[in-house]
Amino acid sequence: MLRDFITSDAHLFETIHMGSVEVDVERWRLQVDGLVRRPFSIGLEGLRRLPTASVTAFHECFGSPLVPASGNLLRVGNVRWTGVRLAVLLEQAQLETGATHVWSDGLDSGEFGGRKMNRYRKDLPISKALSHEVLVAYEMNGAPLTRERGGPVRLIVPGWFGTNMTKWLCRLSVRRRRASDPFTTVWYNRDMERGGAVVREPVWEVEPNSLITQPAPGDTICTDKVEVKGWAWSNNGVSGVALSTDGAATWQSAEVRPRHEFEWQQFAATLPLPRRPSSVRIIARARDADGSIQPLSGARNTAHSVQIERRLASS
Ligand SMILES: Nc1nc2c(c(=O)[nH]1)N[C@H]1C(S)=C(S)[C@@H](COP(=O)(O)O)O[C@H]1N2
Ligand SMILES: [Mo]
Secondary structure (H helix, E strand, C coil), rough: CCCCCCHHHHHHCCCCCCCCCCCCCCCCEEEECCCCCCEEECCCCHHHHHHEEEEEEEEEEECCCCCCCCCCCCCHHHHEEEEEEHHHHHHHHCCCCCCCCCEEEEECCCCEEEEEEEEEEEEEHHHHHHCCCCCCEEEECEEEEECCCCCCCCCCCEEEEEECCCCCEEEEEECCCCCCCCCHHHCCCCEEECCCEEEEEECCCCEEEEEEEEECCCECCCEEEEEEEEEEECCCCCCEEEEEECCCCCCCECEEECCCECCEEEEEEEECCCCCEEEEEEEEEECCCCCCCCCCCCCCCCEEEEEEECCCCCC
């Protein structure tokens, strides 16, 4: 289902914590306030009159914030978003000095993880909020955002986990601290190793990850070579993908397409297969621009593998 460069709406995962929202587009306004000189609100027509920006970006769900992942969920796709740069709206509002975060609110309310909430609230540091790739989007893959995708308008934070991309967006508020709400402080934080120390960090930047799309699991190959293809992605871009057919003893480098914008990158290689009939497990492992490599087990970005059957051609 994920062989195409652009993932169709039908093939893209969906994550909704508390229930989707039917928004009355005629009455919907986005409020921009907080530490700004000129707070304002804007409707959908107003947003559409502002300069349009688009970005192609991989889109990945972190997984459940209640149950730590022990393996790769591969809740991922690659889509094109269109809307207005968040920086354009913040410029119009005129930031006050001391602003450090932008809080984003979604209109959904309900219960999750034993807590009752009347909004979905996330936050971004101001440096990311002002980056040119961050959008207040009203289209996905050239079509208006559907209700399930967070229409009419959602936040898009390319390179960062899906949880940061607030759907049914209704308010952007500029602040001088992080939001102390369940989705920013109780959930979606994790311990990361940084220079030898363990640091608790928000679930922001996506680490290297990859997915084999060809061959498919269980495919039968009757030649002594197999063509392997797939996608690799990471917040800061993937610099290499290595493939193994001998249980991670030896690795062969794949060709990796250079990255444009925040899109996922195709990798491809032709691997030799044993001469005798056997089961072969192909493992793929991506390395990002900082040299960080996918682990072989136990992590949410565990290297993906596909098992195929090497057979002899019937004569
Ligand atoms: N308002 C709101 N925004 C939300 C969510 C939500 O539950 N409510 N889920 C988040 C999570 S965890 C992910 S992974 C993405 C999923 O976006 P998608 O369903 O369009 O793939 O939306 C994010 N934005
Ligand atoms: Mo998610």
